Amino acid sequence: MTDFRLEQLVGNLLRAGVILAAAVVMAGGVWYLAAEGTARPDYHRFHGARGAMPWTQGLSGPLETIQIGLLILIATPVARVVFSMAAFGMERDRVYVGITLVVLAILAYSLAGS
Amino acid sequence: MTVAAFSGVVFLVSAAAGFLGALTGLGGGVVVTPVLTLLLAVDMHYAMGASLVSVIATSSGAAAAYVKEGYSNVRAGMLLEIATTAGAVAGAHLTSKVPVPALAIVFGAVLLYSAWHSMTELTARSAQAGDPLAERLKLNGSYPGPTGAVAYRVAHVKAGFSLMVGAGLISGLLGIGSGAMKVVAMDQAMRIPFKVSTATSNFMIGVTAAASAGIYLRHGYIHPGLAMPVMLGVLGGSLMGARLLGRARTRVLRSLFAVVIGVMALEMVYSGVTGGMR
Numbered sequence: 001m002t003d004f005r006l007e008q009l010v011g012n013l014l015r016a017g018v019i020l021a022a023a024v025v026m027a028g029g030v031w032y033l034a035a036e037g038t039a040r041p042d043y044h045r046f047h048g049a050r051g052a053m054p055w056t057q058g059l060s061g062p063l064e065t066i067q068i069g070l071l072i073l074i075a076t077p078v079a080r081v082v083f084s085m086a087a088f089g090m091e092r093d094r095v096y097v098g099i100t101l102v103v104l105a106i107l108a109y110s111l112a113g114s
Numbered sequence: 115m116t117v118a119a120f121s122g123v124v125f126l127v128s129a130a131a132g133f134l135g136a137l138t139g140l141g142g143g144v145v146v147t148p149v150l151t152l153l154l155a156v157d158m159h160y161a162m163g164a165s166l167v168s169v170i171a172t173s174s175g176a177a178a179a180y181v182k183e184g185y186s187n188v189r190a191g192m193l194l195e196i197a198t199t200a201g202a203v204a205g206a207h208l209t210s211k212v213p214v215p216a217l218a219i220v221f222g223a224v225l226l227y228s229a230w231h232s233m234t235e236l237t238a239r240s241a242q243a244g245d246p247l248a249e250r251l252k253l254n255g256s257y258p259g260p261t262g263a264v265a266y267r268v269a270h271v272k273a274g275f276s277l278m279v280g281a282g283l284i285s286g287l288l289g290i291g292s293g294a295m296k297v298v299a300m301d302q303a304m305r306i307p308f309k310v311s312t313a314t315s316n317f318m319i320g321v322t323a324a325a326s327a328g329i330y331l332r333h334g335y336i337h338p339g340l341a342m343p344v345m346l347g348v349l350g351g352s353l354m355g356a357r358l359l360g361r362a363r364t365r366v367l368r369s370l371f372a373v374v375i376g377v378m379a380l381e382m383v384y385s386g387v388t389g390g391m392r
Contacts, residue, residue: 007188011181014174021171022349029121029342037118041339046157048334055338066338070167073345074327076174077320084192095251099192103321106199110206110328 010083014076021073028065035062078107121343124154128347132172135348136355138368139312140232140375141293141319142348143169144225148378151218152385156340158214162289163335166323168348169291173320175349176356183258185313190253190268190306194278195318198296199325201282206329209287218386221288225379229372231294247271257310266307274304286326289335291319 055067085100115123127149128142135142143165150161180186209217244267248254253271256263277299285292293315300311330336384390 007181007184007186011178015178018171018175018349022346025342025345028338029346032339032342033118033121036339037116037121039117041115041117041120043154043156043160043337043340046159046334054334063338066342070336070338070341070345073167073170073174074324074331077170077324080174080177080317081192081195081321084188087188093252096189096192099196103192103195103199106196106203107321107325107328110199110203110325112328113332 006083006087010080013083014080017072017076017079021069021076024069024072025066026069028062028067028069031065032062074111078104078111081107117339120154121339124150124340125343125347127153128168128344129351129354132168132348132351132353133355134351134367134371136172136176136352137358138232138371140228140368140371141169141291142172142352144228144290145375145378146344146348147221147289148225148382150340150344152378152381158217159209159333159335160337160340162209162217163330163337164341164344166289166326166330167336167341167345169289169323170320170327171345171349172352173291173316173323175353176316177320179356180313180316183309183313185257185309186317187253187255187306187310187314188317189251189255190300190304191314191317193251193253193271194275194296194300194314195321197275197278198282198285198318198322201279201284202286202322202325203329205283205286205288206326207286208283209289209330209335210333212287215386215389217288218382222379222382222384222386224284224288224290224292225375225382228294229376229379231298232368232372232375243267243269245269245271255310257307264307266310267305269305270303274299277303282322282325285319285322286329289326289330291323293319 055063059065081103085097088096128146131145132142146165147161150156151158244254248268248271253268256265281292281295296315296318297311300306301308
C-alpha cells in the first residue's frame with residue numbers, strides 16, 4: 001500500500017469515527033432533552049469533579065450516553081497516531097516509530113490517568 | 115430559560131461560529147468560549163471544555179478533505195506533536211491552578227493576536243538553506259503544485275519545536291486549537307509552505323486537543339449537557355462552511371469576523387480585569 005492510499009484510508013476512518021461520535025452524542029442529546037428539557041440549566045457555577053472521572057457509567061443515563069460519544073470523538077485523533085505508527089513500521093523507519101511512541105505515551109498519560 | 119431552550123441557543127450560536135470559522139479559516143472553537151461566557155453566563159471551565167471537544171470534532175472531520183489534497187507533512191507533524199502534546203498536558207494541568215480572571219485576560223490576549231494575525235498577509239518565505247537536522251529527520255518534502263511536485267526544505271527545526279511547546283501550552287490552558295500559532299511556527303519559523311503548514315496544523319490540532327482532553331475530563335471541565343449542543347453545532351456549521359469555501363467571497367467576511375473576535379477579546383480582558391468573571 002502506498003503512503004497516499006494509507007493516508008486516504010485513515011482520513012476516511014477518521015470521518016467515520018466523527019460521524020459515529022456525532023450520532024451517539026445526538027442520541028444522548030435527544031434523551032437528555034426529553035428527560036431534563038424543562039429543567040433549568042446550571043452552568044453558571046463550576047461544580048468540579050471529586051475523585052474519579054464523572055459521567056462514566058456506560059449508557060445508564062443521557063449525560064453518560066453523550067459522554068460515550070465524546071470519548072469516541074477523543075479517540076479519533078489517537079487512532080490516527082496509532083495508524084501513523086503502523087505506517088512508519090511498515091517502512092521500517094525506526095526513528096519515527098520511536099517518535100510516534102513518545103506522542104502515544106504522552107496521550108496515554110493524559111487519557112489513562114496521571 | 116429551560117435546558118431545551120438553552121441547548122437550542124447554544125447549538126445555533128455554535129453552528130454560526132463553526133460556519134464562519136471554516137469559511138474564514140480561523141476555526142470556530144476560538145469564539146465559542148467568549149460567546150458562552152460573555153453572552154450566556156456559562157462558567158469559564160465548562161465553556162473551555164465544550165470548546166476543546168468541538169476543536170477535536172472539526173479537526174478530525176476536516177482530515178479526510180485535507181488528506182485527499184496530499185499537502186500534509188506527516189513526519190514534521192508527528193515530530194512537532196511531541197512538543198504540542200507535552201505543552202498541552204502542562205497547560206491543561208495549569209488551568210486548574212490559574213484563577214479564572216487571569217485565564218480570561220490571557221484568553222483575550224490570544225484572541226486579539228488571532229484577530230490581528232488574520233488581518234495581516236504573511237509573506238511566504240522559502241528556506242534558502244535547509245536545517246541539517248531536517249535532513250537527518252527526513253522532514254524535507256514536496257507538495258502537488260500546478261505543474262507537478264514542488265520540493266521544499268525545512269529550516270530552524272529547534273526554533274519551530276520550541277514554538278510548538280508554546281502553542282500546545284496555550285491550547286491546553288484555554289481549550290482552543292491554537293491553529294494560528296501552529297501555522298506561524300511552521301510557516302514563518304520553519305519556512306514550510308503555507309498550504310503544507312495549514313494541512314499539517316489541522317492534523318496536529320486534534321492530537322494536541324486529545325492530549326488535554328483526558329485531564330479536562332478528569333477535572334470535570336467537559337460537561338456532556340453543554341458539550342452536546344456545542345459539538346453538534348460547530349461540527350455542522352464547519353462542514354457547511356467548508357462546502358461553501360471557494361465559492362463565497364471571504365475577504366469581507368474575514369475582516370468582519372476579525373472585528374467580532376477583536377471586540378470579544380477586549381470584552382474578555384475587561385471582564386477579567388473588573389472581576390465580572392469568576
